[in-house]
Amino acid sequence: MRVFKFGGASVKDPASVQNVARIIKDQHGTEPLVVVLSAMDKTTNALEKLCGCFMEGDKQGMLMMFEKIKTMHLQVARGLFPDHTHPVFSVLEQSFYQLFYYINEPPGNNYNYEYDRIVSTGEMVSSQIISTYLKETGLHNQLFAAQKLFITDANFRDATVDWILTSQTIQEQLIPYLQKSKDADRPPLVTTQGFIGGTSQGFTTTLGREGSDFSAAIIAYALNASELVIWKDVPGLLNADPKILKDTVLLENISYQEAIELSYYGATVIHPNTLKPLLSKNIPLRVKSFAHPSLPGSLINNNESNDKQVPSYIFKFKQVLVSIFSLDFSFIAEHKLSRIFADFASHGVKMNLMQNSALSFSACFDHDKTKTPALLRDLKKNFHVKYNANLELITVRHYTRACIDKLIKGREVVLEQKSRTTLQMVVRKKT
Ligand code: ASP
Numbered sequence: 001m002r003v004f005k006f007g008g009a010s011v012k013d014p015a016s017v018q019n020v021a022r023i024i025k026d027q028h029g030t031e032p033l034v035v036v037l038s039a040m041d042k043t044t045n046a047l048e049k050l051c052g053c054f055m056e057g058d059k060q061g062m063l064m065m066f067e068k069i070k071t072m073h074l075q076v077a078r079g080l081f082p083d084h085t086h087p088v089f090s091v092l093e094q095s096f097y098q099l100f101y102y103i104n105e106p107p108g109n110n111y112n113y114e115y116d117r118i119v120s121t122g123e124m125v126s127s128q129i130i131s132t133y134l135k136e137t138g139l140h141n142q143l144f145a146a147q148k149l150f151i152t153d154a155n156f157r158d159a160t161v162d163w164i165l166t167s168q169t170i171q172e173q174l175i176p177y178l179q180k181s182k183d184a185d186r187p188p189l190v191t192t193q194g195f196i197g198g199t200s201q202g203f204t205t206t207l208g209r210e211g212s213d214f215s216a217a218i219i220a221y222a223l224n225a226s227e228l229v230i231w232k233d234v235p236g237l238l239n240a241d242p243k244i245l246k247d248t249v250l251l252e253n254i255s256y257q258e259a260i261e262l263s264y265y266g267a268t269v270i271h272p273n274t275l276k277p278l279l280s281k282n283i284p285l286r287v288k289s290f291a292h293p294s295l296p297g298s299l300i301n302n303n304e305s306n307d308k309q310v311p312s313y314i315f316k317f318k319q320v321l322v323s324i325f326s327l328d329f330s331f332i333a334e335h336k337l338s339r340i341f342a343d344f345a346s347h348g349v350k351m352n353l354m355q356n357s358a359l360s361f362s363a364c365f366d367h368d369k370t371k372t373p374a375l376l377r378d379l380k381k382n383f384h385v386k387y388n389a390n391l392e393l394i395t396v397r398h399y400t401r402a403c404i405d406k407l408i409k410g411r412e413v414v415l416e417q418k419s420r421t422t423l424q425m426v427v428r429k430k431t
């Protein structure tokens, strides 16, 4: 059994949905397949806006967003179903009517609850269109409602999955379907929505933005899948953001641990939440390009032997570097450090890098226009504080001398830290 996940960019218009159908047809193979679907294109952002207007009582803005979202989906459906009397149109009308009806009542005061109720519409309508289209092209499939598969607590908008109940439910609901029709011409195909869950009382929840990779990993975990494939608009995992560095290299194979490290330092690879369930059952993850489905993409598994082959670069901009000294020139030892850490924690500021000496402690963090001044103000109550803003933090995994030389060209290194595997430099552009 395998799991495929298609994100918003892979289902953004009729041609992309047709491409998804082609990928499923060509790559289904002989094993049963579960396909996890996201909302189309930027629908989640649009629904977030709609929800904002709804909560603020901006009826005009809300209706404008509603029309925009509905029109976009109907256009995609019209592009896929030339017969405009196809039953899919009444299914969509009904989903949009439900949303319309809902937002015409005054909102309750729990924003997160309203958010989940509204924003989940994106995945619902996207899966209705795609599941129906797949059937239309001969890819018979059963659409399962994610609310009934992913059982969560009621922490709306960032719900926590109940692993035991969820695994059980997924197995109970999907396995009978995945095991049947073995004699049919194609192995069974299941479709469901990513990002959405439900409480055992039946309330809709969501798992946090970009949550559908996580949904796909949960299914893979529950069903002991042989592989999870995430189809993306990039060739796979690259060793740097191509918007920042030219000559990026595809990471053909890295370990789960390496991928988790990369994302810890700020690479927007795969979220550790997605990797952990796969790691615990040793399920390989492939990241492949939906535009070039025959290319191998990147493989993340338990093989660590290729991790060191190419250096990976992570750039963080708008960094603040603060140096903290005690007022009486005494050592910065444990009790002072704990005071400093308490200040960072109470302002919710994460240290991206830290270093200490006898008389000072330095830390680098993301600038935030409200948190930074508030933190500095509190630190100054107990310490002497100096800081620099507008710096860059460069992290290099598996660095070499040559790559360091290249990076520091035109940059002044303000602070540097090295371990055997990782180099971090706080730098300033030379003017
Ligand atoms: N549609 C949701 C989002 O855009 C979830 C996902 O695509 O992963 O965040």
Ligand code: MG
Residues within 6 Å of the ligand: 007, 008, 009, 038, 210
């Ligand atoms: Mg997405």
